[in-house]
Amino acid sequence: MNILLAEDDKKLGKLVKYMLERKGGYHVDWVENGEDALSYACGSAYDVLILDWMMPLMDGVDVCKSLRSSNYGQAIVLLTAKDSLQDKIYGLDAGADDYLTKPFEMDELLARLRVLARRNFAPRQLDxxxxxxxxxxxxxxxxxxxxxxxxxxxxxxxxxxxxxxxxxxxxxxxxxxxxxxxxxxxxxxxxxxxxxxxxxxxxxxxxxxxxxxxxxxxxxxxxxxx
The missing domain is CATH 1.10.10.10 (Winged helix-like DNA-binding domain superfamily/Winged helix DNA-binding domain)
Incomplete structure (x- = not known):
């Protein structure tokens, strides 16, 4: 499974990428701002996007909205410290398929990715x-x-x-x-x-x-x- 991780916290981003590749066996591309996340998502074939909510240049929710407005069909997970019910509803209404609050356990993230992998999403780029x-x-x-x-x-x-x-x-x-x-x-x-x-x-x-x-x-x- 190909994953795009967008996380501006260098320490967390490096750890999540390492654990996803080591424990999940996934291929992970990592970017540190919303504009790069949008560019990579539009130009590459990913099964799941993991987007931090608060990022420079463009936040994760805006990236999500932009992608969904162009009929992007792959799975999107939002990562955020915002944990109120209203925040979760806002993120899901923006087009996210799942929502994980920080701090989180890697095993939970991996489990959520396995669930998303079992769902049917829109076709990717030409195979x-x-x-x-x-x-x-x-x-x-x-x-x-x-x-x-x-x-x-x-x-x-x-x-x-x-x-x-x-x-x-x-x-x-x-x-x-x-x-x-x-x-x-x-x-x-x-x-x-x-x-x-x-x-x-x-x-x-x-x-x-x-x-x-x-x-x-x-x-x-x-x-x-x-």
């Missing part, structure tokens, strides 16, 4: 994305070219999916590092460059055509139609 002679199956996380499977590491898959979501746009090394390794990670831009090179080697054809272009001093651009 299979085709570009050139390639096809990426988001469900099985498999890449194929002319029906021949190409093995991808978990990082390479995440990187390719991120490129596909941003085809034609320049992605900085910082944006890639934060998305693939997570905010606060101690890896360097060299890790980004090595992972990009490994993915590029698997995508480039024998004629030397490349669909991942290096933008000197900035980052990379993925051309889906190359």
């Amino acid at each position: 299979v994305v085709r570009f050139g002679s390639f096809a990426l199956n988001r469900t099985s996380r498999q890449l194929s070219r002319d029906n021949a499977e190409i093995q991808l590491s978990p990082r390479e898959y995440q990187l390719l999916d991120f490129f596909l979501q941003n085809s034609g746009n320049v992605l900085t090394r910082e944006a890639i590092l934060n998305r693939i390794w997570g905010l606060g990670s101690d890896v360097s831009y060299k890790n980004v460059d090595v992972t990009v090179k490994m993915l590029r080697d698997k995508l480039d054809d024998s004629a030397g055509e490349t669909i991942i272009q290096s933008i000197r001093g900035v980052g990379y651009r993925f051309e889906m139609d190359a």
